[in-house]
Amino acid sequence: QKEVEQDPGPLSVPEGAIVSLNCTYSNSAFQYFMWYRQYSRKGPELLMYTYSSGNKEDGRFTAQVDKSSKYISLFIRDSQPSDSATYLCAMSASYTGANSKLTFGKGITLSVRP
Amino acid sequence: EAQVTQNPRYLITVTGKKLTVTCSQNMNHEYMSWYRQDPGLGLRQIYYSMNVEVTDKGDVPEGYKVSRKEKRNFPLILESPSPNQTSLYFCASSFLGSSNQPQHFGDGTRLSIL
Numbered sequence: 001q002k003e004v005e006q007d008p009g010p011l012s013v014p015e016g017a018i019v020s021l022n023c024t025y026s027n028s029a030f031q032y033f034m035w036y037r038q039y040s041r042k043g044p045e046l047l048m049y050t051y052s053s054g055n056k057e058d059g060r061f062t063a064q065v066d067k068s069s070k071y072i073s074l075f076i077r078d079s080q081p082s083d084s085a086t087y088l089c090a091m092s093a094s095y096t097g098a099n100s101k102l103t104f105g106k107g108i109t110l111s112v113r114p
Numbered sequence: 115e116a117q118v119t120q121n122p123r124y125l126i127t128v129t130g131k132k133l134t135v136t137c138s139q140n141m142n143h144e145y146m147s148w149y150r151q152d153p154g155l156g157l158r159q160i161y162y163s164m165n166v167e168v169t170d171k172g173d174v175p176e177g178y179k180v181s182r183k184e185k186r187n188f189p190l191i192l193e194s195p196s197p198n199q200t201s202l203y204f205c206a207s208s209f210l211g212s213s214n215q216p217q218h219f220g221d222g223t224r225l226s227i228l
Binding site: 006034041042043044045046049088101102104105106107 | 118154155156157158159162172204206216217219220221222
């Protein structure tokens with residue numbers, strides 16, 4: 001089993017839809033969970049960051065972590081064509097030292113149709 | 115403007131011809147890292163550096179070298195490139211010891227080795 005599994009996609013939704021993106025992981029030491037967004041021909045940029053379990057909201061984006069199930073989600077409300085990008089989950093066991101290495105999911109490409 | 119700059123952005127070369135991809139950051143970050151991104155495999159770490167003169171292997175270091183002589187620069191060296199190193203490469207940097215460790219990524223270098 002890979003350390004981090006992400007739904008492969010691609011995913012196509014109409015504008016205004018609620019989008020749910022998910023990752024599962026196997027390493028129980030992971031405590032820091034991130035979602036990166038990557039536009040075509042650009043590097044990934046940090047979108048959301050959460051520590052341990054719980055929810056975090058930022059505008060139309062909500063990140064959810066369930067450590068007991070080893071499952072993280074990113075919800076996008078009122079999706080816009082500008083949300084069309086590849087979304088990568090990432091996680092690490094620590095924020096410092098050798099355990100701060102990020103392990104990424106493979107990414108899912110989202111397309112929001114006008 | 116805070117940024118990670120990679121050069122070149124695109125390169126087509128031939129097997130065995132040594133090449134260097136440069137990476138420079140202007141944020142005074144201690145941590146720098148190189149990734150390669152391949153379809154179906156996601157982002158995989160090649161090498162990382164926690165500070166000047168401190169480098170270590172990531173998940174896929176074979177065929178690559180790095181150096182960290184200055185804090186801002188972290189070049190990736192392919193001494194004898196082979197076709198299986200054809201990929202999209204990203205350099206990233208971040209502060210160490212921060213509970214929010216967004217890794218800032220460059221815009222990528224697409225390498226094709228014939």
